[in-house]
Amino acid sequence: MIPDVSRGNGIRPLLAYLYGPGRREEHEDPHLVAAWDLHGAPDPGRHPRASVGRLADRLDQHAQLRAAELGAMPPNRVWHCSVRAAPEDPILGDEQWAQVARRVVRATGLEPEEGPGCRWVAVRHAVHHIHLAAVTVLPSGARPGMHRDAMRAQAECRAIEAEWGLRRVGIGERTSTSYPTSAEIIKAERHGWSEPSRVWLQRQMHLALSEAADPNGYFAALAERGVIVRVRRGEDNVAAGYSLARPGDVGAGGQIVHFAAGRLDSAMTLPRVLHHLSTKKSAEGIRS
Structure with a gap:
């Protein structure tokens, strides 16, 4: 199970990609499997009145409030992490992926041990992976402590592998990045590119x-x-x-x-x- 972490400044284009058709029409049934609050997170994949824009606004709410105070949006506020299972692993259900999402969120510091955490969602649009998308601004306007977040995400995935009997990923093993980062999505929009x-x-x-x-x-x-x-x-x-x-x-x-x-x-x-x-x-x- 391999997490791939990146950061950026636009939550809306990231969600548009996650809920879109994919680079070769490979995205199937995009929907939420977990969130900071499933009742407060409108799911464009399940509810006809929900939209990517509405979900992005809910995720960005604390950042918008902070921007009103400071005059600018907090930099690099968007946190994106894909978590992939190995092809030979058993197919995990939505609730199992939800458990993975919640564990990674806690491990990386998006949800501090004390007090409310950041707003985040976990989107599933394929069999063997999910995407976590978060805005790293706490309700207080402060930023969460996420030092070495990629390493902490990997350590949590190793623990899940051991507990669930999944394939153990070696320390030196690497995987190619199949999906664009948030920064790459934003750059494409800035240049007017379709992808x-x-x-x-x-x-x-x-x-x-x-x-x-x-x-x-x-x-x-x-x-x-x-x-x-x-x-x-x-x-x-x-x-x-x-x-x-x-x-x-x-x-x-x-x-x-x-x-x-x-x-x-x-x-x-x-x-x-x-x-x-x-x-x-x-x-x-x-x-x-």
Whole structure:
């Protein structure tokens, strides 16, 4: 069970993504499984009169009150954490995922041991994972103590694995990030893009691979789709890996933001792409 923590400044675009169709229409039946207060959290996936905007306003209420006092919204107030079970784990029910959500929230400090906590929700739109979305402002206007929150979330997930008999994740084991961060979602909205760069690049990778007959054809198909491709080569000048970037996606320093292929999609590393191409039928779906 692997938690992936990120931070940002916009709760509404994050919720819109979680309740949306997903990058390849893979989101199924988005709905709440837990919240700071299920009676006070309108669920757009279950109630026809609920909306993403209304839920975002409820989550952001304490931050809005604080902003009225200070003249600006608290920075980096949005906390996002996806929690994924291993594919071989048994399918957990909504109540089990609710228990996971509540334990992670307590472990990371979103809900202090004393006094009321932050507002948060847990959204499930797939079989093997949930997303926690929170605004890290307490009712008092103070910020919660969340030092080393990612490590604390992982420690709690390890405890759940041991108690529930789930697959134990090794200390050095890593997983690719399949979903955009809050900051990436906000950047896409600012640029007027229909989807974040991470999602756009994932889609271009799969489309290019479906058209290619060999590695050069794969990289050429990516370039034809407007993707900036950077190939890493070894001492023998043989390709050893690659990263991708979206035109116009720059970081704070003005440099193009590149994503390593394996971080975009663990199934699209160079060795796996080469293996796929070597076993692909030469007469089906191949570019001339």
